[in-house]
Amino acid sequence: MYTRSERQIMKFDTTSHAGREARQFTLFESRSALPFAARLAIGFLMLLFTCSLSVGPSIAQDAGYWSPWVTNLTITSATVNWKGTETAAGSVEYATSSYYDAHQAFDKTATSSTTGTYQHVLLTDLEPNTSYVYRARPSDNADAFANRTFKTMPVSGPFTFLVISDTHAQEGRFKYVADAIAANETDALFILDSGDFASWDHVPYWQNYFQDGDGVFAKFPLVHVIGNHEYHNLASPIGPPTAAVQYHSAYDVPDGGALNYSFDCSGVRFIALNSPDPDKCNGDDPQTSLTLAKSQAPWLAQQLDNDLAGTFTVHHHPIWDYGRTGINPNLQPWESLYQTYNISASFVGHTHNYQRYSVHGIPYFVLGNAGGRFNNMHKDSPRAKWYQYGQTRQLGYLKVAVDPENNTATAQEIFVAYVDTDEGSTATAYDTPIVADTVTFPLSSVVSVTKSGVGSGTVTSSDSSINCGSTCRATYRRTPKLTFTVTPDAGSVFNGWTGACSGNGKCVVNVRPRAETTVGAIFVKDSCTYTISPRRRTVPSQGSDLTIGITAKGYAYCRAPEIVNNTDWVTQDAAVFSNNRGSVRLSIPLNQSPTARTGTLTIGGATLTLTQNGAH
Numbered sequence: 016m017y018t019r020s021e022r023q024i025m026k027f028d029t030t031s032h033a034g035r036e037a038r039q040f041t042l043f044e045s046r047s048a049l050p051f052a053a054r055l056a057i058g059f060l061m062l063l064f065t066c067s068l069s070v071g072p073s074i075a076q077d078a079g080y081w082s083p084w085v086t087n088l089t090i091t092s093a094t095v096n097w098k099g100t101e102t103a104a105g106s107v108e109y110a111t112s113s114y115y116d117a118h119q120a121f122d123k124t125a126t127s128s129t130t131g132t133y134q135h136v137l138l139t140d141l142e143p144n145t146s147y148v149y150r151a152r153p154s155d156n157a158d159a160f161a162n163r164t165f166k167t168m169p170v171s172g173p174f175t176f177l178v179i180s181d182t183h184a185q186e187g188r189f190k191y192v193a194d195a196i197a198a199n200e201t202d203a204l205f206i207l208d209s210g211d212f213a214s215w216d217h218v219p220y221w222q223n224y225f226q227d228g229d230g231v232f233a234k235f236p237l238v239h240v241i242g243n244h245e246y247h248n249l250a251s252p253i254g255p256p257t258a259a260v261q262y263h264s265a266y267d268v269p270d271g272g273a274l275n276y277s278f279d280c281s282g283v284r285f286i287a288l289n290s291p292d293p294d295k296c297n298g299d300d301p302q303t304s305l306t307l308a309k310s311q312a313p314w315l316a317q318q319l320d321n322d323l324a325g326t327f328t329v330h331h332h333p334i335w336d337y338g339r340t341g342i343n344p345n346l347q348p349w350e351s352l353y354q355t356y357n358i359s360a361s362f363v364g365h366t367h368n369y370q371r372y373s374v375h376g377i378p379y380f381v382l383g384n385a386g387g388r389f390n391n392m393h394k395d396s397p398r399a400k401w402y403q404y405g406q407t408r409q410l411g412y413l414k415v416a417v418d419p420e421n422n423t424a425t426a427q428e429i430f431v432a433y434v435d436t437d438e439g440s441t442a443t444a445y446d447t448p449i450v451a452d453t454v455t456f457p458l459s460s461v462v463s464v465t466k467s468g469v470g471s472g473t474v475t476s477s478d479s480s481i482n483c484g485s486t487c488r489a490t491y492r493r494t495p496k497l498t499f500t501v502t503p504d505a506g507s508v509f510n511g512w513t514g515a516c517s518g519n520g521k522c523v524v525n526v527r528p529r530a531e532t533t534v535g536a537i538f539v540k541d542s543c544t545y546t547i548s549p550r551r552r553t554v555p556s557q558g559s560d561l562t563i564g565i566t567a568k569g570y571a572y573c574r575a576p577e578i579v580n581n582t583d584w585v586t587q588d589a590a591v592f593s594n595n596r597g598s599v600r601l602s603i604p605l606n607q608s609p610t611a612r613t614g615t616l617t618i619g620g621a622t623l624t625l626t627q628n629g630a631h
Contacts, residue, residue, distance in 0.1 A: 080097065081225040081226070082225065083151045083232070084097070084225060084265075085235075085237065090168045092138060092139045092141055093138050093165060094138070094267065095136045096265065096266070097133075097134050097160070098222075099156075099159075103130060104134065104154045107124065107136045109123050109125070109148065111145055111146065113146075121149075125137065125138050127154075133264045143167055146166045150163070169280070171419070173281070173419070174204045174280060174417055175202050176415055177196060177203045177206050177207065178380070179192060179208050179412045180208060180210060181209075181382075181383035181387040182213075182385045185220035188387075188410055188432075192412055192432075193229075193231045194444075195429075196230075196231050197231050197233075200235075203235050205235055207240075208239055210241055210242020210243070210291075211243065212245065212261075215249040216244075216247055216262070217249045225265075239266050240287045240329050240331060241259060241274050241291065243302070246293055246301050256300070275289045281417070282324040283324050283417060283458065284318065284325070284326045285327050285328075286328045287328075288315065290307070290308075290332040291332065294307075295307070304345055308345055311349075312349065315352055316352055319353075319355075319358065321492060322492075323490065324420075325419065325458025328360075330349075331365050332345075332346065333363040333364075333370075333381050334349065334353075335379050335402075337381075339397055340400070353377065354377070356492040357492060359456070359459060360379070361380065362380050363383075365383055367384060368406065368407035368408075369430075369452070370404070373401055373403050376528060376529050377529065382412070382428075384409060389408045389434065403454075409430040411428060412428075414429055422461050424456055425455045426453070427450050428453075429451070430451045431445060456529070460491040460528055461489070461532070462526055462531075463489075466536050467535060468510060468537040470504070470506070470540050470541070471504045472502055472509060472536070474534070474536045475499065475502070476497045491526050494527065496526070497524045497526060498524075499523075499534055499536075506541050507539065508540070508570060508574050509574065510537040511537050511571055512535060513534075513537065514533040518572075519593075519594075520593075539570050542569050543595075545618060545621050546621055551625075556630045558606065558627070560600060561625075562601075563598060563599050563623060564598050565596070565599065565618060566595065571595070572594070573595050576590060576592070578617070579617040586601070586602045587602070587616070588600045603627060608629055611629045612626070613626045613627075
């Protein structure tokens with residue numbers, strides 16, 4: 016977040032958010048206060064110094080190679096990346112883990128079509144939810160790398176992912192986090208990193224990221240988000256920012272290409288947003304901007320307006336942050352959409368500590384504790400009313416287990432080491448990582464319909480998303496008011512609501528935000544019996560209106576009885592019927608014939624006999 020020089024030690028002012036942005040330093044003045052020639056000289060000396068110290072742990076990395084990492088994971092594809100030499104290309108051999116275990120060999124090969132330092136080889140026609148073994152083979156050193164693994168995304172079912180941010184790898188603390196993940200995590204599908212991989216856009220510092228994280232990236236694919244430090248200019252910290260060359264190169268992001276994107280995993284959407292604006296800089300340090308947030312808002316709304324099981328968002332700068340009571344106003348367009356569409360959770364970094372907020376029930380995680388120098392959290396500092404929990408000087412990562420079918424996710428913040436001071440470079444690792452914070456939350460608003468009883472029928476929602484029938488469950492990003500109606504099958508009777516409704520009248524449900532609402536309908540076999548009163552009636556020739564009472568027995572809620580009129584001179588209104596009691600109103604016209612007439616009506620199987628006198 017705030018690290019601007021290897022030689023600067025920050026004094027974090029927590030009296031206000033503006034104080035934090037002021038970036039006061041002890042020991043040395045900010046480099047922007049030095050003459051321009053002096054700043055260039057310092058930058059050049061630092062470059063020479065860091066290059067001399069950038070020694071990797073393996074022969075491949077000493078020779079200029081970075082061990083492979085996997086990106087762009089889907090159910091059927093993945094991209095294998097590595098850094099080599101300018102004149103080399105290469106290939107990737109791969110096989111399913113089951114095939115490799117049986118044959119100790121690969122059965123497929125994908126070849127790079129270009130030469131260059133950074134290689135990106137797409138593997139296609141993979142099987143969903145399947146483990147793979149692969150080996151990258153640079154053309155000038157085929158044995159540079161050992162075998163590595165990854166697993167494709169599932170089409171459905173539960174999955175787990177990890178979230179880290181602000182590794183600032185060249186400072187050395189990221190290795191504690193990476194080693195703990197490599198040693199303790201086995202079932203994660205991918206690592207989501209929300210930016211600030213290194214403190215500068217500088218090759219040796221990025222080498223530290225892939226070198227220290229090698230054990231993690233040998234097992235888990237990487238999902239990447241750009242941070243403000245991706246633009247930091249080691250040669251000229253007063254600006255302008257760089258073009259984030261290492262970010263674009265390492266992750267194969269075209270120059271000028273969109274830095275926001277989305278993907279779906281097991282029916283859950285992940286939306287990555289671009290928060291640092293190079294046009295709004297403090298020296299070489301891009302800040303958030305309202306212009307940038309607004310430019311992505313229409314696309315964000317389209318991504319959020321879905322019928323998936325849940326939606327996660329990730330970006331670098333936080334909306335809610337320790338040291339201020341209100342929102343980051345530059346990100347208000349995103350926050351409004353998050354609340355409108357009831358996202359499942361938000362993941363960010365930038366501030367170097369761990370924080371969790373609950374905003375109208377939506378969890379917001381600040382996860383900038385994967386390696387950057389820490390920001391202190393004074394107990395008297397301002398904080399938003401949504402604040403739930405926070406810790407600083409604790410290195411760690413977030414583990415999120417997602418169960419789409421049951422509409423739940425459980426997030427655990429895991430601390431792996433601590434440092435004694437905010438800027439301390441040496442950490443003390445815990446013998447066993449500590450689960451410091453756990454929260455379980457729903458992925459979305461869900462409405463489901465259940466049917467019970469020995470009868471059958473259909474329940475339909477007013478928005479037609481549920482026709483149960485066949486579709487008895489729907490996911491809602493928004494929270495509408497729904498009305499449910501029932502249609503019993505022939506020979507069955509609707510016998511009442513359970514769950515969110517009761518009785519047997521109209522069922523209206525206000526969908527609860529980020530919760531599951533259940534509506535139950537009882538259907539029984541139609542064995543209701545009906546009695547009517549009177550059973551017989553004689554009416555005068557001049558005609559009259561007549562009300563027939565109806566009573567049903569058999570179940571709590573018998574349907575309104577069927578009426579069969581066997582006359583051509585009596586008309587009737589629809590029966591008024593509720594709670595097994597009701598009536599039907601008959602209209603009998605003038606009988607102009609001197610002869611009496613007789614007719615019958617069948618009401619729910621009971622017979623009503625009517626006689627009308629003839630005219631005198």
